[in-house]
Amino acid sequence: MSNSKLRKVDSENRAFKSEWEHDYFFILNKDHKPQCLVCFQVLAVLKEYNLKRHYMTNHKQKFGKHSCESRKVVCDQLKKKLFQQKSLFTNETKQQEEALLASYFVTYELMKAKKALSDGELIKNCAIKIAEAFNKVGNKFQTVPLSKQTVTRRLEDISNQISNNVKDIIANCSYFSIALDESIDVSDTNQLLIFVRAIKKDFIIFEELLKVCPLHNAVANGDNNLLPWPPRSADLTPCDFFLWGFLKGSAYAPPLPTSIHSLRDWITHALQAITEDMLHGVWDEFDYRVDVCRVTEGAHTEGL
Numbered sequence: 001m002s003n004s005k006l007r008k009v010d011s012e013n014r015a016f017k018s019e020w021e022h023d024y025f026f027i028l029n030k031d032h033k034p035q036c037l038v039c040f041q042v043l044a045v046l047k048e049y050n051l052k053r054h055y056m057t058n059h060k061q062k063f064g065k066h067s068c069e070s071r072k073v074v075c076d077q078l079k080k081k082l083f084q085q086k087s088l089f090t091n092e093t094k095q096q097e098e099a100l101l102a103s104y105f106v107t108y109e110l111m112k113a114k115k116a117l118s119d120g121e122l123i124k125n126c127a128i129k130i131a132e133a134f135n136k137v138g139n140k141f142q143t144v145p146l147s148k149q150t151v152t153r154r155l156e157d158i159s160n161q162i163s164n165n166v167k168d169i170i171a172n173c174s175y176f177s178i179a180l181d182e183s184i185d186v187s188d189t190n191q192l193l194i195f196v197r198a199i200k201k202d203f204i205i206f207e208e209l210l211k212v213c214p215l216h217n218a219v220a221n222g223d224n225n226l227l228p229w230p231p232r233s234a235d236l237t238p239c240d241f242f243l244w245g246f247l248k249g250s251a252y253a254p255p256l257p258t259s260i261h262s263l264r265d266w267i268t269h270a271l272q273a274i275t276e277d278m279l280h281g282v283w284d285e286f287d288y289r290v291d292v293c294r295v296t297e298g299a300h301t302e303g304l
Contacts, residue, residue: 037078107154120146173198190215
């Protein structure tokens with residue numbers, strides 16, 4: 001048989017007739033499929049023969065005694081029952097989604113406040129008491145999952161989401177830079193902080209902490225455990241101790257640039273604004289820093 005003679009159900013434009021509701025107790029569901037009001041079964045093909053066959057086989061013995069107005073009453077009752085059941089499932093699903101969203105919100109706030117993950121249960125109990133005190137429905141808060149294990153999983157999900165967002169931004173940004181810093185945690189262990197700053201195509205600046213790496217082999221010096229300065233120290237580099245700070249200080253003065261082109265023009269104008277006296281001052285500062293480096297024999301110095 002040729003392809004032109006093959007028939008497709010979708011191309012036959014079959015329409016559901018309103019009298020089939022009373023004759024066979026069928027309605028058209030949201031997927032445009034015929035659904036039985038009695039057993040809720042959904043038929044694949046919208047044909048009167050299929051609806052009639054289903055009714056005659058499964059429900060005629062029970063509902064065949066009804067006729068005319070009584071069939072309409074029964075049909076309306078079955079429709080009401082079906083819609084109530086669907087509404088129950090919809091409300092239950094909505095409440096579950098709201099409880100899930102609430103657990104993520106609480107986990108995020110716990111993470112920002114650096115609180116123990118086990119505090120989720122305490123927050124849940126407090127929310128229930130507050131709702132009861134204001135004569136609100138406190139049992140809804142019972143459905144919010146906030147056990148320590150659940151909060152831990154939520155924290156992992158949020159962390160993975162943030163990580164994926166950062167990767168996408170870096171992959172699609174116009175420019176990005178990496179910055180390093182050092183800090184000490186509560187156990188007096190040095191931590192290397194790695195930051196990223198990216199400029200998106202719409203000129204929105206994005207900053208985020210990429211990673212925290214423990215520095216167990218840091219060199220002790222005074223009260224803090226600090227890394228030894230490398231030979232090319234930032235204290236001895238004019239671009240680090242002068243130029244970048246000068247450009248940043250001018251960059252945040254309004255009006256701010258709104259495009260890459262205007263940023264380039266702004267940087268060019270800022271560089272042209274550097275005077276000879278300023279360069280003499282940079283040289284004097286460099287000479288002073290070299291003297292300090294000699295006196296301290298290359299040790300770490302602060303507050304230069």
